[in-house]
Amino acid sequence: MPKYTEIEHSSHPHVLVLESAQEPYQCDGCKEMGFGPCFKCDECNFNLHEECAMPQSSAFHPFFCKCDFRFYENAPRPGFRDRICDACGKDVQGFVYQCLHKYAHDLHPCCMKLQRTLIGNGVTLHLRNSVATKCLKCGCKEVSINVKGWSYESSCGQYSYHVACVNDLILENWRRDYFDRNNTALQIMVPNQDIVQQTGGSSSKKKLSKYWKMAKVVLELIISAILGDPTTLIATLIQSLLSN
Template identity: 45%
Template sequence: MIYTDIKHFSHGHNLKLLCDKTPYKCDGCKEPGWGPRYRCEDCNFDLHKECALYSSSMSHPFYKNRSFEFLESPITYNRYCNACGRDILGFVYHCYATGHDLHPLCANLPCTLQADGVELRLHDKLSSKCGKCRTRTLWGNVRGWSYRSSTGYEFYVSCVKKMAVENWEKKYFGEGEKNDLAMEITNPTNFQLTNIRGSNSGKGMISKCWKIAKVVISLLFSILTGDPIGVTTCLIGSLFS
C-alpha cells in the first residue's frame, strides 16, 4: 500500500508523498536523497520514504537473532553507519546487543536486484578490492557493505553514495546553474573499475565491460538514491560514452 498523506512525530504538519528527481536532504537522518520523499511544502521539510515509514524495530539478515531499534538520534556522538561508514546525525536503527548502527535507508537496501541480465547481491564485506576506491576496508577496521554483481564487479555502498553526494553538492550547491541533473557524473577519469585493466584487453572486450559496468552503476545509483533506474541511466550516460 502506498500512503500519499501521513502524520509523522518529527513534524507538526501532514507530509505528502512527492515524486520528482530533485535532490534533497532528509530532515530525519540528515542524509541526501533523490526521487520520492514525504514533504511539507510550507516548511521545506523532507523525509526519505524509509525514514517516514519507519518500524519501531527491525531485523537484518547480516545480524542473525539481533534486533535494531529505531531512534530519533544516535545514542552518543561520533557514531557511524556500519553499512556505508558515514556519520549518524539523525534517525538511526541501533542494535543495543552489538552496538551497530544503520541509516534507515541503508537498513532497507535490497539484498538482490536484477536488470538487463545483471544481478547484484548485497554483502557485508568485500571479496575483492572495490572498483571505485580499490581498497578492501573503508577506514580502520570498518569493512562496510558492498554490492557484488554476477558479472564480477564489486562496489562499496559507501563509494557509490559518496560519488552521488559529491556530484550533487558540486552541481546543486556549487558550480553552475541549479538543475535536475544534479547527480550527473562529470569526471569519468577518476572512476576506475577493477575488471577493466591490462594492455592485452581488446577494444571489443573493454567496450563490453563498460556496457556491463553501466548497468551495474545504474542499478547501484538507483537503489542508493531512490531514483528511478531509467532516469539514473540517462544521467550517468556520459560516464560511459
C-alpha cells in the first residue's frame, strides 16, 4: 500500500493529516482507542486509525477461512445480538469488518489487521484464536464469557497475553502515569496462583524470576507491535511499565 500522509475522508469535511499521536486517542471511526500513528484534523480533534482511514472494501482472515468480510461504517445487521468483535471481545460501535454469513462475525479494523507473527528480543509470538496458556494479565483463557478473544502466544506455549488485555494495560498505565506520577504499582507483575505453581512456587524463586523476566520480554514485543510507531512519551511509558 502506498504511504499517504494526507487524505480526504467521507466522514469528515477537512483534510486529515497522518501524525504520530502524543497520547492515546479515541478513533472517530471505530470508537476504539488508538496509539501512535493517526489521521488527524487538529482543528476539530477528529482522529482515525490508519486502518479505519484506509480500509479495504473486502477482506479475508485466516481464522475465519469460510468468511467473506466487508467493510462498513455502520454494521448492517444489528439485532441478532449486540455486535461484539471476535478478536478483542469489545463492542462494535462504528467502523467494522463483518462477514456475509447470517450469524455474522465482526472485527474492528485494527483487530482485522493485527500482525500474525511478532519476532524480536529473541522470541517469536503467534496470534492465536485459542490458547493453551492463560493470559498473564487477566489469568483467563477467554477474554469474556461469550468471547474467546485473540492472544499472542509464544512459540514455546508458556506465555500468552490477550490483545485486548495488552491494550487495556497500555491505557491503564498511561492514565496512572498521567494522573499520578508517584504511583508505579503494576498489577501486571502479580503472578496468578496457577503460574506460581507451574513454575515451582516459592521454593524456586530463581525459576520464577526467570519466568517473569521472559514474560516482560514477551509483553514488550506485543506493546511495540500495538503502538506501531512509539513516540517519546509512549516509549517512556513502555520503560516505566517494564522497569518494575
